[in-house]
Amino acid sequence: MKLYKVYLFDFDYTLADSSRGIVMCFRNVLERHQHTGITDDEIKRTIGKTLQESFSILTGITDADTLEAYKKEYVKEADVHMTVNTFLFPETEEVLTRLKTRGAKIGIISTKYRYRIMELLSKKLPSNFLDIIVGGEDVKEPKPSPEGVLLTIKELGCNKEEVLYIGD
Template sequence: MDYKAYLFDFDYTLANSEKGIVMCFQHVFERNGFKGIEEDAIKKTIGLTLEEAFMLLTGIKDRETVAGYRKQYVEKSDEVMVANTKLFPEALPMLRKLKKQGVKTGIISTKYRYRIESTIRLYGMDELIDLVIGGEDVETAKPSPEGVWKALDRLKCGREETLYIGDSLVDARTAQNAGVHFAAVTTGTTTAADFETVPHVSVMENLSELVK
């Protein structure tokens, strides 16, 4: 099926930010005396909001405390994140092919928009991405459909004309809640078998399969 709009998650879908993300979490954990939180556990929270990730990893539910951790994370992230974010090699060729087809493209992420835009500028992707909706642009994070619906409104595209591409079950549920089609990519920590439990049009090993 041909789509008029292709919307992407960011972390583990278009780019690998895990090095920077792990560094930021470890910085907060060391600063606050947490021990024994494994890297793999951190990686499995990528795609959640920072608040959700800190609650899951530390077991702390007090929102004021968690907000303090998020602030420390963001401060460290301002220093290290963009330099430690690498686009997957298939991302730029895939986006160029999509733009040649005349379709609309966007990014819907829990990551801050300004951080994603810094990466877009770094890789010269400005003309390949029509819009970015980050965590600060919505009232409710994924799997809420809010970000997707905002994108469709701005791109003037219908739900049936739109494909959302992501690496996690949260992304799959976001697409389902928004009423758009979903394509999974296994470049994150979610396996092809995991995606069999949710509606999808395809499960891809990497983004090059999107434009075959």
């Protein structure tokens, strides 16, 4: 089995389950604007997309200003509901610790905001445990664009062949 020098992870549905908080935040914004009949499963299927993409998929709205306004409302909801409703998967801490013990560098690349990831992980992992976190605010193009991975490789000063990305 090949051992890599750098392991990069997606956050949602890879290291953690924040679906409860995500659904809660979307539901609050959607209902505020009379978008009803949208199921939790429909909301969960948008996890990993940008907030604007998700709101467009869920509502059919394509107006950029409206989608931006919904995004801002969502962020305010997430400030209240997200971290307390996000849970690391049971294996997450053990796997990350083993990789770190072997000398690997560890990073996270996500469409979720970096500060939100750091808020949760600061309660679960030692400070400076992660070598890098690239959030949605750090890239121009969200996944599946390789921008986040390429930025991380550059920042960590490693070769592509030394990196394993785990996520969607």
